[in-house]
Amino acid sequence: MSPARVLAAALTAALTLPLTAHAPASAATGGETPADPFFSYDRPATYAVRTERVSVPLRDGGHLACDLHRPDAGGRFPVIVYDYTAYDDLANLGKAAAYYVTRGYVAAVCNARGSGDSPGRLDPFSAQEQHDNYDLIEWLGTRPWSTGKVGQMGLSYGGHSTLLVAVNKPPHLAAIIPVDGISDWYENTIYRGGIYSARIRDWQRQVAPDTLTTYARHPLYDDYWRERSVKARWENLDVPTLEIAGWRDRYRAGMVENFLARPGNVWLVAGPWEHGWPAGQPAAIGNGAYLAWWDRWLAGRDDAPLPAAKVTSYEMEGAGWRQFRSWPPPGARTRRLGLNADGTITARPGAQATRTFTVNTDPGPGTAGERLTFQTEPYQRDLVLAGDITARVKAAFTAADGNIAVIAEDVAPDGTATRITQGWLKASHRFGHERAVPVRPGRTYELDVTTWPVHYRLAAGHRLRITVASDDYPEIDSDAPAGQVKLRLGRGGTELRLTTR
Secondary structure (H helix, E strand, O other): OOHHHHHHHHHHHHHOOOOOOOOOOOOOOOOOOOOOHHHHOOOOOOOOEEEEEEEEEOOOOOEEEEEEEEEOOOOOEEEEEEOOEOOOOHHHHHHHHHHHHOOOOEEEEEEOOOOOOOOOOOOOOOHHHHHHHHHHHHHHHOOOOEEEEEEEEEEOHHHHHHHHHHHOOOOOEEEEEEEOOOOEHHHHHHEEOOEEOHHHHHHHHHHOOOHHHHHHHOOOOOHHHHOOEOHHHHHHOOOOEEEEEEOOOOOHHHHHHHHHHOOOOEEEEEEOOOOOOOOOOOOOOOHHHHHHHHHHHOOOOOOOOOOOOOEEEEEEOOOEEEEEOOOOOOOOEEEEEEEOOOOEEEOOOOOOEEEEEEOOOOOOOOOHHHEEEEEOOOOOOOEEEEEEEEEEEEEEEOOOOOEEEEEEEEEOOOOOEEEEEEEEEEHHHOOOOOOOOOOOOOOEEEEEEEOOOEEEEEOOOOEEEEEEEOOOOOOOOOOOOOOEEEEEEOOOOOEEEEEEO
8 A cells, every 4th residue: 555545544544534535526416505606616727737846945954845736838827835744645636736727826735844755754733844834835936937926725634734834924825725624733633622532543653653652741731732733823824714614524613713713814614524625525615616715815816706704604404505704603692501410401400419420441432321411302493503512510520630521412303313512621621721730539610611613403303412421432532530420410500501593
């Protein structure tokens, strides 16, 4: 198996989701596209593609191995850095980028330092990798065949690379398109609520094995993680940014956070997609949206539209594509519900009580005694969740620390359950991830657990079910010390806050 296929297989295993094709598709598959001219924009190809291998010099004397794809004509063209990753897949990425080259763009497809033919040590998302990406953009922006306008786009690793280079502010970077990127490598991927994510280890072993040691040395949020964070430098995310996210993607929280932090220059498109390019997935958007963005910001074409609204979102299990000027949508409100000792969820909590579950210390999923479940009565009318669910969990631990996982599900009349969202928190991180504050056994603590955001319609006749546990395999490690967790329920006890529309 080729190195590129090995790395792709490792990433797939880590995410337990299929990798889709590299190239965005030109038509939707199994669903409608948004009724907005931005998504139907296109223009014919006018050039053939000329390809050459180049070595891009870096400030420390190193270089990046890149395939440069250029229109077969003289003149100056804007440039797109296409999917800057460590996966050594230049040939396939070049085929995907050809769509833009044939329409008047130069596409640079490069191996990050320490991958493929780019020498050095791979350290994903480090300052070194960001500096290399900065140098790449500046080199491309000053070539005689370049207009000086450079954009960058990429998926997952490439999406986070795109966001990170933007907050480094290279002068020739004019716009970006991150797809399934994130806001913070620590919070969104490695330590979820302060708890290590079991899902990422296969990716680490195959792609960057040194991180198995280095990440474990940094269980708290420190400068090591700030270096790899967009969130730590949101004030620098000031170029036009088109975020493409999926409501079934594990990184959607980071993408929504980026939009909320920079609503003036960030547009958000969130579809019904799993991790990967929307191509081939239901309600996929086509190449036209990406081309419109580049034509607007890189080529300066006045006829290239912007999205009709700042947020274009697919309502899961509901009305399909909707557009809003903000997120959560205008008119959204918070509903408060209580968890009760009899397993119900009600607007008016019942009598004060407690219930206890046992901590799961095994690496796999827990048993029935290692979780508590609560559910509403069947809804009489549809309920649209549009934002996040926050659980204020009031819990006491018999150990000196503990983990809380909160899982929300849609339960159909036939009992079929569909996961909607989830969130996690290590009790010692209740005041943030920068420091661990000890837990006193037997004392009750308020723990605010925020789930990944959603845009989801609970149909009439369905129930909302909430599970509270110490584990959520394979999302987080079962690393809490053995013991029991006692939840305070009913009046003054554990409650939910739903953002609804």
